[in-house]
Amino acid sequence: MKKSFLKKLSRNEMNDRIFSVVGLLATLLGVGVFLVLLADVAMDGLKRLNWSFLTSFPSRNPFDAGILSAWVGTVWLMAVTGAIAIPLGIMAGIYLEEYGKRNKLAGFIEVNIANLAGIPSIIYGLLGLGLFVRFLDLGRSVLAGGATLALLILPIIILATREALRAVPVSLREASFALGATKWQTLKYQILPAAFPGILTGIILAMSRAIGESAPLIMIGALAYIAFLPQQLSDPFTALPIQIFNWVSRPQHEFAVNAAAGILVLLFITLMMNGLAIWLRYRFEKKVRW
């Protein structure tokens, strides 16, 4: 009796060990591939990364070409995307989590939002092309591009908001209600502040997803060669991923170097955003403990 018990335990321990080794290998593989890619890009791109690269318009001459219109376009896009997706996403998340009745329709909406978050981004490009560019006649503008990316990240923000709201302990709600707070007061003064770091993290991750998207922008016809900066929402635009995509597809090696430098800039921005999200989460988790 005792013997078989011991045997079983050691077998479990064995499984534990195997799993941790396999897990470690998988992790190393992922990180390793990323590092090799990064090193490769860095070796090509670093030497091209200088001030004039950041402040020049694209050009036929690879040594003159820069990413000014691309990164300014990306900033415009992110501003439009954020301005649309953040308030809509948060409000929809709050509504669905706090006010929506738990019925069949709610269940249907819930499943669909989860599914929307998993749809390939090129489909959103098609939708943007049909809805914003053609039907609403916004053209290939910053507004159309930003609205398309907003659609893309809306489900992510809605889900993140709901998750953050759900993570707030019921006891906090009860404390507030028991003092005679209304539902709205409870939400505004207790639940939302407690959920804020989670919502913010979700927003940053969603935005960092949007910033790297090229397919939907290509789909709605964003241009690669733009020798001016957008002045208003109806102006055409380019963006970093588009510019990179364009350079990569040129035959000359010098453009590939430009692309590598552009990728470094994009990677830097994305990593900074993710880092910010992690830092915020860490900071608030330390500050607020239940």
Next chain:
Amino acid sequence: MQKIIEASNLRVSFGKTQVLKNVSMTLHKDKITAIIGPSGCGKSTFLRCLNRMNDMYDNFKLEGAISFKGDNVYAKETDVIEMRRRIGMVFQKPNPFPSSIYENVAFGLRIQNINDKKILDEVVERSLKKAALWDEVKDRLGNSALRLSGGQQQRLCIARTIAVESEVILFDEPCSALDPTSTRKIEDLILELKKHYTIIIVTHNMHQAKRISDFTGFFHLGELVEFGETKKIFEDAKEKLTRDYVRGDFG
């Protein structure tokens, strides 16, 4: 003896599960009523019916009536917000807001749009004194309430309730997460509060019920088996079930 809350023929269910079966109880003003019974018998559910905290649950259903000072608590025209202010609640696990000690006590006033610093200062001090916490925290009112000990947090929750001038305070096993010293402090505090507040306390602790309460109700499987003066329930109960339970034979 004046009655303040009266529950008659309460039947409560969550979805298809019936949790309370035909419970009737009269609660007296400025007395302590203890509610005892094994886990899952509906004590918390009963308590939460009194200030409509169960309204939070979509599948909550109540039949029968509860009146507070003669007004029907579950009437359509009842101002639930005002009613919850007058019937406060302290929970099993201390649940201070993740803000300062001061703001924890002030919150109940702020949501009534009382923001005058002088009034708030006064109420915060008075409430913390009444909750026997003032001396321990008066030098650090701006500190996070989450850094207080469990017992202090629980007294802060009591202070918070006192601050909105509740008349009734419902306690749901307020000491079950506390050490014996903190428990004793809360018990003494409850005895002190009895002078001005009606108190209803759910407890697992027979000694606690015996020591502090004037009346005791014994619940079993969603029914109020017996209700009466604490002395009577503990020494000379009518029902065999009650006698067995208070002797510690089950539960």
